[in-house]
Amino acid sequence: MSNPAVHYDVIDGIAVIAIDNPPVNALGHAVRHGLIAALDRAEADSAVKAIVLGCKGRTFSAGADITEFGKPPRDPGLHEVIERFDNSTKPIVAALFGTTLGGGLELSLGCHFRVATADAKMGLPEVKLGLLPGAGGTQRLPRLIGPEKAVAAIVSGKMIGAKAAHADGLIDAIVADPIPGAIDFAKTMLADGRKLVRVRDRSEKITAAKADPSSFDKAASEATKRLAGVEAPAACVQSVRNAFTLPFEDGLAAERGMFMKLVMGDQSRAQRHVFFAEREAQKIPGMLPEVKAAKISRAVVIGGGTMGGGIAMNFANAGIPVTIIETDEQALTRGLDRVRQTYDVSVKRGALPEGATETRMALFSGTTDWARIAEADIVIEAVFEDMDLKKRIFAKLDAHARQGALLATNTSTLDVDAIAQSTKRPADVLGMHFFSPANVMKLLEIVRGKATSHQAIATAIGIGKTMGKVPVVVGNCDGFVGNRMLARRTTECERLMLEGALPQQIDAVVTRFGFPMGPFAMGDLAGLDVGWRIRKHRGVTAPISDALCEQGRFGQKTGRGYYIYENGSRTPAPDPEVETLIVETAARLGIMRRQIDDDEILERMTYPMINEAARILEEGIAIRPSDIDVVWVYGYGWPVWRGGPCFHADLVGLSKIAERLDHYAKATGDAGLAPSALLRQLAGESKGFADFGKAAKVAAE
Template sequence: MSSVVDVRRDGDIAVVTIDNPPVNALGHAVRSGLHAAMRELRDDASVKAVVLAGAGRTFPAGADITEFGNPLQPPGLGEVIEQIEAMPKPVIAALHGTPLGGGFELALGCHWRVAAKGTRPGLPEVKLGILPGAGGTQRLPRLIGPVEALPIIVGGEPIPAERALQLGAIDEIAEGDVIEAAIAFARRVLAEKRPIVRVSEREDKIAAARADRSAFEAAAAEATARTRGLEAPVACAKAVGFAIDLPFAEGLKREHALFLDLVKSDQSKAQRHLFFAEREAAKVADMPKDTKPRPVVRAAVIGAGTMGGGISMCFANAGIPVTIVDATEEALQRGLGTIEKNYGISVSRGRMSADDLTARMGLISGTTDMTAVADADIIIEAVFEEMEVKRDIFGRLDRIAKPSAVLATNTSYLDVNEIARATGRPGSVLGMHFFSPANVMKLLEIVRGKATEPEVLATAIDVARKLKKVPVVVGVCFGFVGNRMLRARSLESERLLLEGASPAQVDRALTDFGFPMGPFAMIDLAGLDIGWRIRKAMGPTADGGPAPIADQLCEMGRFGQKTGRGFYIYEKGARGGTPDPEVAALIERTAADMGIVRREISDEEIVERLIYPMISEGAKILDEGIAQRPGDIDIVWVNGYGFPVRLGGPMHWADTVGLAHIRDRLRHWAQFNPALQPAPLLERLADEGRGFASLRTGRDKAA
């Protein structure tokens, strides 16, 4: 029949199996194979019903997005789905794994759906900046109701099989083999002479919304409330509305038109770039292909503070037992109490059950005895950013940890190679830079030291995935990728204040650009004292460089939200700050003392002086091989620092703006601050009319 579509018989039941590893993507060969198989089975009188299944680990997990933007080779997925739905014989989908996107749309075209336990169907197209374009926004509302369909389509998250059954998106959960269960289901349908009811013809679930749209409008407003300038969620909600307002065929046309508009949009291109970049980020070009990660069944974390506690929660959430070690019983109990409190908040919000809390706390143990880490497979140090403290800890771990243990430091800035030299096994040492709060933030910078062994690196990547983090492998330098680029932005932030901008104006310019918060609000949230202590310990070149305003605020005891005052004033219980005339006066006084004449500064200038230097620093990071690919930098900044998803990360966005323009503007600002001269790689690419996307690795190689 086809190399990727197989047909076998079980009596009068035909079983059509898609076998296109790894995820049975619905590319042209699969679509053609399905189209031919269904046409043949339709005309075969000996076949009474059809079961549609997927081989391997999942029912089709989506369309082949590499085909987006290219001329469509018929048949299209929508055509295949309509062909299946029009079959005069019952078609039952046998779902397992992750039937996502086009895969779930394919299942919606079948007449019934049987799912294996653990199946998680969904329509995640919104995360690619598009919408379900093969009838998903029209069929799912007709199957389960438009209000119920909205969060699935607009949110893009898969749902458990149990929830899908409750909603009516599937008809049965199989106890054993899902294909055998689907065959048995088909035989019951035939025996009971059940009429075929096509999803596209159903009206019962949308009748209430047609009579009164208010509940749908409220649900749509809630679903799109926090889209932060993204076009796709709004388009998804609009398309679901078509299912209420229009006949199926017309709604399908409107859905397809919206889909085509989104596919061509810059936002979708940016989000698709991030999709592929995330999958590339953990790949290490020079790692031997046969490298295997070491098994990790037990972990240990040194330090029970904010970071140590959050990292420990990550392991517990993944079902991996973890031991927390702290120097004092008081600090240890405080940390364990904070962990239990955080889990308690999740229980109160319905995100986990009380039993889950008990189970996860049962995986976390605490001690003040460092020798308790002796049986851990991975040990992560999460103490203060002080080199001598870290060197001392790693020297002790070297004597205690078993030979196969991976030793990781959660440093944000410090030299991982120097930390590794405190041990007799530098090949076992690397950096695992979690972002705060560690139990929430997805990004994990994995810092490869000069001596880090491939097996150790592979283990860290494997652990990151088990913890449901997005791993990005980076090299050793001050601040690695994220904080090194952040430093370039921070250097200009205070200069802008001294030259005439206010903290509120700078923050507003960046939130208007798309960041969730501006630099000064972020510093207040994290605590001004963190950078202050680093600068005092390492000199004014550390952290964000010279910071006369921030340093003076710290000397006044203004550490940000935790003290109620920083760059802003925070009233008791308030999450947002208000401008403080005292800070404005301090800025003006400091500028006068430094001989700086303040002037009016535009929002456009603020964006150029904060974002363009970051891009230039990113070019240096690529040229030095600290990051392997431009996409790695984008993944770091989108997942760790809130760079707008709709722009695809700083390096992707730079390509859309044009490197020649960025080069010219940096040259302009360099007249006033020589540090803003564009990086050599940025200069070279701009001169050649190329973008960062033309680089295949961190080194400048021809595309």
């Protein structure tokens, strides 16, 4: 019986097996079944002397079929398929192109040879899902490129280009066209009588590590130095070590055992949750399939400051010409110079190739002439966070922008509807909240106003993806999703200091939880004056933080903030003067300080934010709980292996969180800490945010 997912042909005595499972040739059950059948056919045909494994479409296999995640396994599994290829008596050449990832690369490692096009990329990114390569990748890759390079590639999950792959021994040749090139390679190999050696039987690249593992130990330490507490990277290291300390079959069995343990664990569940949540976030209830993103050929950014320049860089990085508009030539020159310097630093560090600065800068132009707005398909305002200023700018945009252009504000807190009312086209207006540094951070909060059209939302999502961002559509309120929740944590930071904790203790708890930085070190990095200005605008106070700002202690840029930074150092050091200020302020306010344990600190750093997430869902500001998780993972450093605030809350249990919030509301006298209606309801029904999300999805459908 024919299998549409796998094609079979014979060309000049070479059997060509081609996977055809668009869009990424995932290795689903039909593909796996078809591969076994095709291999049986090739091996049974005496006229077939060699086999080529290739793919139709735009890429070699990108790995497992994600639609099978969480479902009962169906035979044959990928292990069985690879073992069959591995044991073939006829040489098999894999023809790689596009992106060969995960199980796709592992399948190719079960072949005797690999060729690839010059632009092909390959990798084992399973660690990004909290897993290790579970189909022999940790055992075969070290035998081809050496355990040191293998552990770096597997722990990082980064892709390897064809040139490097050829130099390291991962592929045997670079070809112009994958399947024809593989056929030619097979013919040459047959003509030369090249010896057939399975990858599993190769030992030359692991011999040195067997004798002296110190180089491997150093490479493993370097690969995992910022990953303490994360299970998958540690398992990857151990499994690669097994490649040179255990016989192949034992290493393979150990790899499978570690894979199964990881796949059942909370960390991998969290990372898989984020993987699917990121994709789900782009689905907007009620948006018809025919609504497509408008083409963006030219962009304008209003404001060439740090944020405006960073936003503009995103367009240039995507190959889209961008114009920066400033109030005067001096500000314009300063802004463009800052962009150039940022590119130069990236080139110097090797993050961009030589010549990239000039290539990217060629896409920039700058002007003080607002008439240039008429050229743009999208205009993003990125000026100081002042409502009157933004309203004046949007009135100008309305006068100059062409009809149908997308008009976006980069506000992080202000009312998008109020800004939109300064125009006669509120349907074309929305928020595009970039995170600093805008050219680096992946999150893009897209803020929909009451009148924002689906067309505008689709276009914002589309350009966000083009920029390499992770777009999440949220509703319009003070602080939207991320900053609204962050405000709750900030309040607790101030309280904890007054009640007895110190900045370094709080930061240590938060970083042990998995954040890259604690709230006080982050505040110093961003600049304490930013929050101070916002508090003044809102008419609220924070006794300790305000006092620091009044002393000119704005963080790293002044050498002093919550911490002290000696001699230009970026490493925070506790400052006795800050501790004195905290103690004196608490005494002045009549607060008796006490010892606060780390468990209480962690609860107060997370539970109030989770409570605010529930309010955000009640109000419809976020479409689904998983959207909130995506915002916090990609915008605020929530550890991906903890899945985001809502996922983490379900692991802890909402009943426990509600109980603790009631305790803290009573202890502090802050009624805002009491569990929200939704949180209390879900806790009372022994449900979680996941249950809420499922119910909301059913209702939307």
